[in-house]
Structure formats: structure tokens, C-alpha cells
Amino acid sequence: LSSDKLTDEEWEEIEDTLLAADVGVTDTTEIVDRLRERVKVLGSRTSSQVRALLQEELTTALGVEADRNLNTVTEDGPATVMVVGVNGAGKTTTCGKIARVLIADGNTVVMGAADTFRAAAADQLETWGTRVGAKVVRSHEGADPASVAFDAVKTAKDDQADVVLVDTAGRLQNKVGLMDELGKVKRVVEKHGPVCETLLVLDATTGQNGLQQAKVFTEVCDVTGVILTKLDGTAKGGIVIAVQRQLGVPVKLIGLGEGPDDLAPFEVESFVDALISVDEQ
Amino acid sequence: MFDSLSERLSGIFENLRGKTRLSDSDIDATARQIRLALLEADVALPVVKTFIGHVKGRCRGKEVSGALNPSQQIIKIVNEELVKILGGETRRLEFSKQPPTVVMLAGLQGAGKTTLAGKLAKWLKSEGHSPLLVAADLQRPNAVGQLSVLAERAEVEIYAPQPGSGVGDPVEVARDSLEHAKKAGRDIVIVDTAGRLGVDEEMMEQARQIREATNPDEVLFVIDAMIGQDAVTTAEAFRDGVGITGVVLSKLDGDARGGAALSVREVTGKPIMFASVGEKLDDFDVFHPDRMASRILGM
Numbered sequence: 137l138s139s140d141k142l143t144d145e146e147w148e149e150i151e152d153t154l155l156a157a158d159v160g161v162t163d164t165t166e167i168v169d170r171l172r173e174r175v176k177v178l179g180s181r182t183s184s185q186v187r188a189l190l191q192e193e194l195t196t197a198l199g200v201e202a203d204r205n206l207n208t209v210t211e212d213g214p215a216t217v218m219v220v221g222v223n224g225a226g227k228t229t230t231c232g233k234i235a236r237v238l239i240a241d242g243n244t245v246v247m248g249a250a251d252t253f254r255a256a257a258a259d260q261l262e263t264w265g266t267r268v269g270a271k272v273v274r275s276h277e278g279a280d281p282a283s284v285a286f287d288a289v290k291t292a293k294d295d296q297a298d299v300v301l302v303d304t305a306g307r308l309q310n311k312v313g314l315m316d317e318l319g320k321v322k323r324v325v326e327k328h329g330p331v332c333e334t335l336l337v338l339d340a341t342t343g344q345n346g347l348q349q350a351k352v353f354t355e356v357c358d359v360t361g362v363i364l365t366k367l368d369g370t371a372k373g374g375i376v377i378a379v380q381r382q383l384g385v386p387v388k389l390i391g392l393g394e395g396p397d398d399l400a401p402f403e404v405e406s407f408v409d410a411l412i413s414v415d416e417q
Numbered sequence: 418m419f420d421s422l423s424e425r426l427s428g429i430f431e432n433l434r435g436k437t438r439l440s441d442s443d444i445d446a447t448a449r450q451i452r453l454a455l456l457e458a459d460v461a462l463p464v465v466k467t468f469i470g471h472v473k474g475r476c477r478g479k480e481v482s483g484a485l486n487p488s489q490q491i492i493k494i495v496n497e498e499l500v501k502i503l504g505g506e507t508r509r510l511e512f513s514k515q516p517p518t519v520v521m522l523a524g525l526q527g528a529g530k531t532t533l534a535g536k537l538a539k540w541l542k543s544e545g546h547s548p549l550l551v552a553a554d555l556q557r558p559n560a561v562g563q564l565s566v567l568a569e570r571a572e573v574e575i576y577a578p579q580p581g582s583g584v585g586d587p588v589e590v591a592r593d594s595l596e597h598a599k600k601a602g603r604d605i606v607i608v609d610t611a612g613r614l615g616v617d618e619e620m621m622e623q624a625r626q627i628r629e630a631t632n633p634d635e636v637l638f639v640i641d642a643m644i645g646q647d648a649v650t651t652a653e654a655f656r657d658g659v660g661i662t663g664v665v666l667s668k669l670d671g672d673a674r675g676g677a678a679l680s681v682r683e684v685t686g687k688p689i690m691f692a693s694v695g696e697k698l699d700d701f702d703v704f705h706p707d708r709m710a711s712r713i714l715g716m
């Protein structure tokens with residue numbers, strides 16, 4: 137027995153770290169198996185060397201080549217960005233935060249309140265609009281979300297705005313009717329031209345269901361990027377590894393709080409560091 | 418998708434027939450499969466470990482070794498143990514002898530507190546009570562407006578003296594609501610509070626102050642059924658930071674397996690009292706431990 141070899145307990149610890157970060161059984165097993173294979177090929181390794189290799193594996197798993205820029209450049213007309221996701225994930229807040237960044241960069245932004253269902257959803261978006269200086273297009277409660285979205289893009293065109301953000305109602309991905317509705321919102325918006333980005337807002341506290349969310353939302357409206365919210369809490373958001381590995385959808389931005397400036401680019405290195413750091417209680 | 422636990426176990430026991438007791442390796446293999454099934458259902462790792470400890474003990478006993486179909490017997494044991502944890506001392510809402518009864522809601526951002534406030538109000542009203550909704554989330558943009566709409570739909574009164582969206586003192590609103598309830602003859606006060614992270618010391622302190630100001634009969638911790646491994650840390654934070662008397666599992670109309678139910682139950686020791694199963698005010702049910710156990714096991 138050589139002391140520089142990892143014990144079964146140490147391997148289990150690595151596995152547990154990933155599982156406790158919501159990476160999930162399948163992806164954890166595959167990542168740890170690859171790691172074991174590499175350790176075998178490279179010869180005996182100390183814990184800290186294995187840790188460095190693990191960091192590499194996780195970085196690879198998160199997609200090295202992934203384009204994490206928000207695509208808001210168009211030949212002509214406003215860039216359309218749709219924001220989708222399950223209930224309470226942080227869509228409306230994120231719309232406000234994205235508008236803030238875009239406006240700070242000199243863009244004019246219109247937001248469309250295509251959540252006509254939840255109580256006071258349009259008011260909430262309007263408050264954000266006022267906060268960050270974006271015009272909000274809204275209708276009455278119960279209005280057709282597709283036509284609100286259509287009108288928002290139209291307003292953005294008329295105003296020669298640079299970007300239009302369409303906030304949609306939260307919906308659980310197993311609700312077929314609501315998912316069909318979302319598909320329709322997108323198709324109607326596309327009458328004005330292609331949608332630049334469809335962003336799935338994923339709450340970092342979400343467990344394995346996050347993968348199912350990403351699958352179904354991608355099927356219905358072709359998600360181009362994930363925004364991982366609520367990373368200011370204790371959750372690690374490891375499910376995005378499965379989302380990247382199995383669906384190839386990259387995380388683009390992260391949410392770090394409830395304020396207008398609590399949005400940041402997704403940085404693989406710090407995400408991986410946080411994921412495998414053992415919390416000091 | 419996920420294999421059910423029975424499929425997972427059947428492989429292990431193919432050659433078992435006729436054995437009088439399970440070998441240690443049979444039991445280890447079984448434990449591994451149970452572990453996988455629970456992890457895929459989002460049961461938190463430390464809770465999985467404790468749980469498997471219990472089940473392993475029972476697997477060594479004679480109820481399994483003697484069984485004609487050990488795999489089914491083990492599933493039965495797993496199921497029983499789950500129901501035992503999920504269902505321990507189920508109870509109804511605690512009403513105060515001196516009205517108003519105060520119910521305070523607490524939880525992470527977006528968990529479903531405000532919606533639940535509307536649901537509770539509507540349900541309690543239908544039971545002959547006279548509830549008052551209290552808008553003590555003065556932080557989230559338009560939370561007051563959201564609760565007002567729900568109050569209107571539930572046809573109950575709302576106490577909302579402050580505009581919110583960053584304006585007003587939630588502790589004061591909560592405290593004053595009791596006086597208002599007495600004057601208006603309301604027998605139940607439901608206090609909606611802002612979402613907060615367990616690690617947000619300032620906001621947890623505010624929740625404690627609301628609690629002290631209203632001395633609630635119930636503090637219900639609302640938790641999203643989709644939550645993963647963070648359930649334990651979060652539940653501990655609310656247990657220690659605010660103090661809770663019961664749990665409500667929300668968004669159970671989704672397809673998450675809901676292993677968090679087990680984690681939260683294990684960590685807080687408090688009963689899961691209600692299930693929130695949709696966005697409408699009637700989408701609300703008492704919690705069924707047996708259904709939850711089957712759901713976690715994917716059966």
C-alpha cells in the first residue's frame with residue numbers, strides 16, 4: 137500500500153462532493169470514472185494532484201468552447217431575447233438585471249410583460265422598468281401572452297430600440313398546455329424576425345429536475361443559454377453540468393442577489409472552485 | 418429515465434432464491450441501489466446515509482431472509498421507512514385559544530409563500546373562519562400588489578398599510594396587523610413575508626423580529642419540491658434562524674421526485690402539513706406521506 141494513492145474513502149469523498157452539489161448520479165459517476173482512469177494512466181497521485189485533475193474534468197464538463205456571450209447584435213431592428221423557466225426561478229428579476237447591463241452599455245431596451253397570468257406580474261416588471269430605465273409594454277391580466285410579446289417587439293421596432301426582452305410566465309415543464317402556449321409566444325414573436333436568445337432561468341437550488349426543465353424547454357423553444365440564479369445562497373447549482381454535458385446548453389450569466397446589479401458573467405473557474413470547496417460551517 | 422427501485426433490485430436477487438439469509442455483499446449491493454434511487458430523487462446525501470443505515474438493519478432481519486421474494490420485501494421495508502419519516506405525527510393547523518390565530522410564512526425566494534397565503538386564506542374562509550392577509554413582504558417588487566390580487570380572489574381582507582417595493586417596515590406592519598385583526602373581528606392572521614436566504618443574516622434577523630412581534634401559533638416553512646441537495650442547509654437555517662412549526666411542500670404538481678420532503682422532515686423534525694399543487698387558489702391539499710413515499714421511489 138503506497139501512501140500517495142487515494143483510498144476508497146477519498147474516492148468516495150470526491151464522489152460525495154459532486155453529489156452534494158447536485159451534479160447528479162449519472163454525471164458524477166462518469167466524471168469520477170474518467171478521473172480514476174486518468175489517475176491510473178498518469179500513475180499514483182496525491183490528493184491535491186487529483187483535486188487539480190478533478191477541476192480539469194469539471195471544466196471540460198462545463199464546455200470549454202461554449203459561447204457565453206449574450207447575443208444581442210442584429211443586422212437591423214431590435215435583438216429579441218426571450219426569458220423562460222419554471223415558476224419563481226427569477227425570470228422577471230433577471231429581465232430587469234439584463235436590461236440594466238444593456239442600458240449601461242448604451243442600448244435602449246424595451247421589456248414585454250408576456251406574463252399575463254400571475255398576480256401583479258406586469259406591475260413587477262414595470263417596477264423593474266422604472267428602476268433601470270426601460271420601457272415596458274404590457275396588457276391586462278389574462279390577455280393573450282403571444283400578442284403582448286408581439287406588441288413589445290413592434291414597439292421596440294417603432295422606437296428603434298436595440299433590444300427587446302420578453303418576460304414570460306413561469307410554467308412547470310410537465311404542463312403540456314402551458315408549454316404549447318410558450319411555443320406559440322415564440323412563433324408569434326418570430327413573425328418580426330428570428331429570436332436572438334432564448335434564456336432559460338434556472339434556480340441554483342434546483343436538484344435533478346433541472347435537467348428535465350432544460351430538456352423540455354429546449355424542445356419547446358430552443359433554449360440558447362442558461363441563467364443560473366440565486367447563487368448567492370448556499371446551493372452550488374451543479375445540475376448545470378448535466379445540462380451542458382447532455383444538452384450542450386451553456387450557462388451564460390449568474391444571479392447573485394435581488395438587486396439590479398446582482399448579475400454576473402458565468403465564470404467556469406470560480407464556479408468549479410465553489411462547487412468543490414468544502415463549506416466551513 | 419430512472420429505473421424504478423424494483424428494477425434495480427431485481428438484478429441483485431436473481432440468484433437468491435433458496436438462500437436462508439442475505440450475505441453481507443447482497444446487503445451492500447442492495448444498499449447501493451437504494452442509495453442511487455434516493456439520490457436521483459434528490460434526497461440529500463447525509464439523509465440518504467442515515468436512512469440506509471436503518472434499512473440495512475432491517476434487511477439483516479428475518480423478514481427478508483425468509484421471504485419468497487426478497488426484492489419486494491426490501492421495497493416494502495424502504496417504503497415503510499419512508500412513510501414513517503414523512504408521516505410522523507401528522508397534524509392540523511394549531512388554532513389559538515385567544516384569537517386571532519397567527520400563521521407566519523417563511524422560506525427562500527420564489528418558494529411559493531405568497532401564493533400559499535392566498536390558498537390558506539381561501540380554504541380557512543371556506544371552513545368558516547375570517548382570515549386577514551398581512552402584507553409584510555415590503556421588499557420584493559409589487560409583492561403587496563400580488564397579495565392584494567390574491568386577497569380579492571379569495572374574498573378576504575388584506576392589511577397592507579405600506580406600499581412595499583422597498584418602502585415600509587415589515588416588523589411594524591406585522592405587529593400592527595394583530596391590533597387591526599382584533600378590531601375587525603378576524604380570527605386568523607396570515608403573515609406573508611419576504612423571501613430570504615438562510616445565509617442572509619440581516620433578513621433572518623428581520624424574520625425573527627416578525628416572529629417576536631406576532632408570537633405566531635404556526636410558522637410554516639414553504640419549500641419548493643424541486644429543491645435538491647441544498648434542502649438540508651436551508652431547512653437547518655430556517656429551523657435555527659426563525660424557528661418553524663410545520664412545513665409546506667410547494668409545486669408538487671411538477672414532475673420533480675421531491676426527495677427534499679424526506680430531507681426537510683429529517684432535519685427539522687416538523688410535520689409536512691400541506692402540499693401546494695398549482696398556481697390557482699384551490700390547488701392545495703393536505704400532505705399524504707404514502708403518496709410522497711411512492712413518488713420518491715418512482716412508483
Ligand SMILES: Nc1nc2c(ncn2[C@@H]2O[C@H](COP(=O)(O)OP(=O)(O)OP(=O)(O)O)[C@@H](O)[C@H]2O)c(=O)[nH]1
Pocket residue numbers: 221222223224225226227228229230251254257304305306307337365366367368369390391392393394398526527557612614
Ligand atoms: N437571492 C436571490 N434572489 C433572487 C435572485 N433572482 C431572483 N430572486 C428572487 O426570487 C424571487 C422570484 O423572482 P422572480 O423574478 O419574480 O421570478 P420569476 O421566475 O419571474 O417568477 P414567476 O414569474 O412567478 O414564475 C424574488 O423574490 C426575487 O427577488 C438571485 O439571483 N438571488
Ligand SMILES: Nc1nc2c(ncn2[C@@H]2O[C@H](COP(=O)(O)OP(=O)(O)OP(=O)(O)O)[C@@H](O)[C@H]2O)c(=O)[nH]1
Pocket residue numbers: 223224254306308524525526527528529530531532533554557560610611612613667668669670671693694695696700
Ligand atoms: N405550479 C405551481 N406554481 C406555484 C405553486 N405555488 C406557487 N407557484 C408559483 O410560483 C411562483 C412563485 O410563487 P410566490 O407565491 O410568488 O412565491 P414567494 O415565495 O412568495 O416568492 P417571493 O415572495 O419572491 O420570495 C409564482 O409563479 C406562483 O404562481 C404550486 O404549488 N405549483
Ligand SMILES: [K+]
Pocket residue numbers: 366367368369370371372410
Ligand atoms: K452558492
Ligand SMILES: [Mg+2]
Pocket residue numbers: 227228229251257303304305306
Ligand atoms: Mg415573473
Ligand SMILES: [Mg+2]
Pocket residue numbers: 530531532554557560609610611612
Ligand atoms: Mg412572496
